[in-house]
Amino acid sequence: MKKILFLGAAQAQLPPIHYALDQGYYVITCDYLPDNPGHFFADESHEVSTTDKEAVLELARRLEVDAVVAYASDPAAPTAAYVAEVLGLPGNPYDSVELLARKDKFREFLVEHGFNAPRSCSFYSIDDARAWLATLQLPVFVKPVDSSGNKGITCLENPADLDDAFLYALQFSREQKVVIEERIDQVGFQIDSDVFMFNGELRFWLWADAHFDPLCSPPFPIANSYPTTLDPRIGEKAAAELERILATLGFRSGAFNVEFLVDAQGEIWFLEIGPRNGGDFIPDTILQATGVDLVKATVDSALGLDCSWVKRVEPRGFWSNYVVHSLEAGILESISISETLRERLVCKAITVHDGDEVDCARGSHNTLGVLVIRFKSLEEMHSMLANMHDHITIRVTSQQKVAVNG
CATH class of the missing domain: 3.30.470.20 (ATP-grasp fold, B domain)
Structure with missing residues (x-):
């Protein structure tokens, strides 16, 4: 029987868990929140953070899993790629997955390879961010470099609000790093x-x-x-x-x-x-x-x-x-x-x-x-x-x- 390790057991992760169970696979969930619903459907569950690459690797190796799935989760995607790469399981390059999961690295990639990209720069220090903000035309977006789902984002229209926007973004950044980027004038949706x-x-x-x-x-x-x-x-x-x-x-x-x-x-x-x-x-x-x-x-x-x-x-x-x-x-x-x-x-x-x-x-x-x-x-x-x-x-x-x- 194939064993699948699912990184995340929240409501959003239920569709692939149910599909795997319907196919007769052995489902293992990994999530640091014990009450997340996916745990209750799984054949086996473990309270391990999906962002702890080494802990998840140790778990996957010990359980001898056949696949690792990070469904609808940006934080878990690099972990899934890392574990698959180390264990020789199907997956994509860890470095590339990590690049897409980081706004700062993705913007740098776009510029380097000739794709359109808004002017942006990332900062650990709010003082450095304040100096760079003075070179931009407002409004701009202030975002955590490593979060998704609109979390931690502020559309900044007044420079005086930078401190609040920066601190808000930090609340959602594991890297404790914030990106500031210009707004692109779009047509249509x-x-x-x-x-x-x-x-x-x-x-x-x-x-x-x-x-x-x-x-x-x-x-x-x-x-x-x-x-x-x-x-x-x-x-x-x-x-x-x-x-x-x-x-x-x-x-x-x-x-x-x-x-x-x-x-x-x-x-x-x-x-x-x-x-x-x-x-x-x-x-x-x-x-x-x-x-x-x-x-x-x-x-x-x-x-x-x-x-x-x-x-x-x-x-x-x-x-x-x-x-x-x-x-x-x-x-x-x-x-x-x-x-x-x-x-x-x-x-x-x-x-x-x-x-x-x-x-x-x-x-x-x-x-x-x-x-x-x-x-x-x-x-x-x-x-x-x-x-x-x-x-x-x-x-x-x-x-x-x-x-x-x-």
Whole structure:
């Protein structure tokens, strides 16, 4: 029986865990949080941090695993690559995975190889950051170099706010390093979706329009909608440039979550190429829209199985995920969904309960749940996603009121 070590046992990691169990594989989960749900489905679980490369290596060696999977987790992706490389298991080059997981190294790579990249520089010291900020035109983005899911990001419009933005970014950086970069003026939607490579060839790519909630600060990513409104010629160009990036870095197989912008000249600016599947049910939405199962492909690829069956398919119908989130912090009273939206729901996973403490949305750590939705038309999809607060009502009692009344 094949043994698979999954790095992460959170809600987001459940799809590949369930797939592996359905296939009859022996599932081992590794996560320092003992109450994460994946542990309860696994054949065997271990409370080991997914970012502790040597501890995970020792575990994988002792258990004689056949594959290591880091699904929808940037912090765990380098660990999975490291363990696979040391043990001779299927995987991608550790140095290349680590490069993609670090914003500072990725920006340097883009510049070195002639790809578009925003002006950016990374800092351990806030004094050095302040000096460099004076050379830029605001607004700029302040980000942790090694985090994803919008965590730790500030769109800085006033230099006086740098200290707060820098310290906020540090809260989400294991490296304790912060990158400051210029904002690119985009045309149309930002693009965010998953792709899949097998044997060095980009076998599958499907671009999605990324939607943000402007009521959050910074704007919070709430949805990826299919089909995209991106010009197909630019979509083809982006796929070709992406394949060249991945080939240059020596990638062979696996899923990647890709974010990019397009400027007024039709130039492509890659923001992130995560060496793992996207979170927030992106692979699940793609499966509904196309029938292409990137969860299966990810697990099969980690086992070294043939994934030549993965092929590009255009979406059928109008699909989106949606990240349920709150605009205020406090104690959750209820989440209600309109009848119109309920009629269009294909999947719903709410991860909080009435009475739980919730925060206002700033990053993926503030997600309250995820939906998969099928709309009747492109126009309806864009209209509803732009006005989703009319369809999802989240009632929160402020903690301050609770304290006073209690």
